[in-house]
Amino acid sequence: MKSMEYSGHSETSGDKKRQDLIEDEKETSPKCGGCNSDIGSGSEHFRPKWQWNLDTNLILCRRCYSLKSKEYEKRINYCAVCGNKMSFFRYNPKPKWKIDGQLCKRCWDNSNTFWKNQQ
Structure with a gap:
């Protein structure tokens, strides 16, 4: 406590800074990580899934969340090369x-033979 008195700092100045930061956070509305809007x-905001x-x-925002959700579902449920349902x-x-994503058997076999023939 004495060291703070000697340095010219008081506890109230630190509290004011914290309160100012909290007020600034309240005033600024959150921005969407996808579209930056x-x-x-009062509107809904979402957190991305860990997957x-x-x-x-x-x-x-709701729109970016639904886009990411559809993109993930497509990546999981459809072949990355031909786009057929897995x-x-x-x-x-x-x-x-x-290749980003998973492949069906036909596309995996085609890719495997292509890469074997190149060597």
Whole structure:
């Protein structure tokens, strides 16, 4: 306590700074992490799901949340190459193929033979 008195700082100045920061946060409406638009304080805002590989502190508007949700569902349920609906068996591409998503058996076989023939 004595060190704070000697340095010229008081506890009230720290409290004022904290209160100012809290008031600034209240005044600024949150911005959407996807489209960077203002989200009103009364409107709904959403947090991304952990499976989407986005920052958990990100806030999304309803439109961006639904877009990310549809994008994730498409990535999980459809082949990354041909776009057909995935069956029960799903195939992961080899890292050297640089394909994002999963493949159906036909596309995996085609990619595998293509890469084998190139070597």
